[in-house]
Amino acid sequence: MTSAQSSNSNVPENDFNLLEDSEDADNHTSASTATRLSLQFQLDESYLGQRIDQVAATVWSDFSREKLKQWMQAGHLLVNGNIVKPKYKCDGSEHLTLDVELEAQTTAQPENIPLDIVYEDDDILIINKHVGMVVHPGAGNPNGTLVNALLYHHPKSAELSRAGLVHRIDKDTSGLLVVAKTLEAQFSLSKQLAKKSVYRIYDAITYGTIIAGGTIDEPIKRHPVDRIKMAVLPGGRDAVTHYNVKERFQNFTRVQAQLETGRTHQIRVHFMYLGYPLLGDSVYVGRIRIPAGASETLTEALRGFKRQALHASKLGLVHPRTGEEMMFEAPWAEDFAALVxxxxxxxxAY
Structure with missing residues (x-):
């Protein structure tokens, strides 16, 4: 176990105090495990006139519309206890039930990789991800990832899409992320993220001296030339980052950033856009920048820091089963603390 802490206080101690009040994720009820799924959903008048296959795809969006149609035709997805055709038009009062044996949702293999577990119960898992661990298998990283470790730690996560992941952090970013252990928890957490009610605070060190905190509200999309990068560009997805200055140095600034949205490389791209890129960010900065007159100790520390100076330090959410507000905190990684x-x-600073 890490020295990270969890608490159930309603108001976290921080400068932002932006943990939103959250309703229950939806009106699902279930007696599900990751393998055998038994879900129910009560429609209301907002679904009047819609096709049942469209409604099901909205209600249970983790599954494809085609898969839901198959379950409907096989009698696994019932409307008021009856089998109906996908084109059935809803009157807004129907009760849906989904009872099915889930198939494996990933081809990744379990691997006995140690996890730094901050908190765990039957529904969720809070992980303090270490520097260098890739979250999800991909090109160039078929194994050794967090997903491989999750499949070993909790084998039933194989029946969940993305092995229960609801958000990610970059390979060389350390810190907290939440993983769902059941589909119902995954629904709840995904909806909380969509409603911007998951509270995420990052500690970062930037080049340059930032005078005051603020909000960066600029759209982000894939860079048109360098496909590894993201960039602030018109037509991108909405991206909002709030930030506070925590500590000023002569040539650098330590900030805390709070994510309102969760775009790829969001903090890295937004601070680059401001003109204060993250220290050590090889993708967006390139070679390390050594200040004029830097001491040998500082020079060695900067050259020895081989990643972006970014740590996911705080994570707040509403527990998907109990409705309890929970806050978790993880200490800085050793390299980050040493750099500070x-x-x-x-x-x-002078």
Missing amino acids: EVLRKENK
């Missing part, structure tokens, strides 16, 4: 100490001694 060097900056305090060797790059003190």
